[in-house]
Amino acid sequence: MVAIESSGTRGRRRSFDMDEAVETAMKLFHARGYDAVGVAELGAELGIKPPSFYAAFGSKAGLFERALQRYAAGEANIFARAQADGGGVVEVIERTLLLAARLYPERNGVAGCLVLDGARNSADPEARALTAALRKASVSAICAFIAGEEPERAGALAEFVMIAMMGMSAAARDGADETALTAFAEMAARAFRRELAAEG
Amino acid sequence: MVAIESSGTRGRRRSFDMDEAVETAMKLFHARGYDAVGVAELGAELGIKPPSFYAAFGSKAGLFERALQRYAAGEANIFARAQADGGGVVEVIERTLLLAARLYPERNGVAGCLVLDGARNSADPEARALTAALRKASVSAICAFIAGEEPERAGALAEFVMIAMMGMSAAARDGADETALTAFAEMAARAFRRELAAEG
DNA sequence: GAGAAAATGTAGTGACCGCTATATAAATTC
DNA sequence: GAATTTATATAGCGGTCACTACATTTTCTC
Known part of the structure; x- marks a missing residue:
């Protein structure tokens, strides 16, 4: 018999x-947060039963980790996208803030940032640690980028950007629309520009 | 028999x-969020058993509502405190932001704002609605105050303050200390001052 | 004291939580 | 075909969730 589709690995496919499955889980976690999405619902939505679920992902937190990786690697990595378009610190940060204002408002039940708010108030330390690590990496990347022009105040300026993003994510999850978030982002961007210009 | 301490109402005291009890519940909800605190733990911490719990508060959400009322009526009502000290819009808003930076950092396991983050990602619509109502009242109060000097842009400016507070609360819950939050608050306050001054 | 009213303790409700033991089905290599 | 490997389905694990039925104790009014 000729194998129609040989995968090279043996065992049932x-x-x-x-x-x-990770994409679906990502949307569910993003929409309602880690704790509010149960394994039973994930299994039903993904069309897989518990044993297959745990064989594939190890645990609920394991699937959350994959969902976070997929999220961070995709278009939701706002700072990377803003940075990719080139320009100086002011331009990139302004683009970052405005992009967040455009991406965070609710769309198909999903709002805000999965990394910033996906495990907020979660009772599971593992889930909290996973998002915390990504937040740390994010603020480090922003800090390193700003340090290229302003090494002295890079830390405080990066924190400013991060806290502003956290505010926008939270506001979006509370129902803020693009207009409101953009107004905030523009004020924050102006503030950043002025801070950078001052005694720079 | 002479009643030692007559309460006026009959039945067991x-x-x-x-x-x-409400104070203790407030701290627990504030520390870990609404969903992560169970009725069993509340009962154990408060020293009361389920029937007494439900006779007194009606439901878990009922106790949360009382905790929120207590929170909003106390020293956590940052804007009210800042407003009470008098001054113009710029002074009051600056005081508000700086007070948040001083109050939000972790202290005894409690960080951020109960109204902003206490029911975040909660699966219970009732708990979410309770905090949402208080947020709405808060931003309305700030808006009305700003409108006294700047009726045109009061909405956007109040949103700016609110989103900045949300960012600080979230950052505090993620471990930001007073130094980091104060740096942010000062930048936000300068931004607010400049926005108000521009074409005012 | 009798009766009513309110709070209590004991015990347990059904539903859901994340997760797993066990057996079976489908794919491989030999 | 036999052995191995992987994924599947059925069923259920112990634990926690918010909440309650029921009987008892305490305190009131009369």
């Missing part, structure tokens, strides 16, 4: 698509 | 102090 997975009956569901991993990427698709 | 409550064996615990209501205010004390």
Whole structure:
């Protein structure tokens, strides 16, 4: 018999698509937060039963980690996108803030940032640690970038940007629309520009 | 028999102090969020068993509502405190932001604002609605105050303050200390001052 | 004291939590 | 085909969730 589709690995083939499952889980976690999405619901939504779930992802936190990786690697990595378009510190930070204002408002039940708010108030230390690590990496990247022009105040300025993003994410999850967030982002961007210009 | 302490109402007297119980519940909800604090833990911490709990508060959300009222009526009502000290819009808003930076950092396991983050990601719509109502009242109060000097842009400016507070609360819950929050608050206050001064 | 009213303690409700033991089905290599 | 490997389905684990039925104790009014 000729194998129609040989995968090279033996054993029964997975009956569901991993990427698709992680994508679905990502949306669910993003929409309602880590704790509010149960394994039973994930299994039902993904079309897989508990044993397959745990064979594939190890645990609920394991799937959350994959969802976070997918999130951070995609278009939700706002600072990376803003940085990719080039320009100086002021331009990139302004683009970062405005992009957040455009991406955070609710769309299909999803609002804010998964990294900033996905595990907020979670009772699971593992889930909190996963998002915390990504936040730390994010603020470090922003800090390093700013340090290229302003090494002295890079830390405080990066913190300013991060806290502003946290505010926008929280506000978006509380229902703020793009207009409101953009108004905030523009004020924050002006503030950043002026802080950088002062005694620079 | 002479009644040693007649309460005027008949029936067995409550064996615990209501205010004390609400205070304890407030701290627990504030520290870990609404969903992460169970009725069993509340009962154990408050020293009351389920039937007394439900007789006194009606439900877990009922106790949360009392905790929120206590919180909003106390020293955590930052804007009210800043406003009470008098001064113009710029002074009051600056005081508000700086007071938040001083109050939000972790102290005894409690960080950030109960109204802003106490029910974040909660699966209970009632708990979310309770905090949402207080947020709405807060931003309305700030807006009305700003409108006294700047009726045109009061809405956007109040939103700016609110979103900045949300950012500080979230950052505090993620571990930001007073130094970091104060740096942010000062930048936000300068931004507010300049926005108000521009074409005012 | 009798009766009513309010709070209490004991015990347990059904539902959901994340997770797993066990057996079976489907794919491989030999 | 036999052995191995992987994924599947069925069923259920102990634990916690918010909440309650029921009987008892305490305190009131009369």
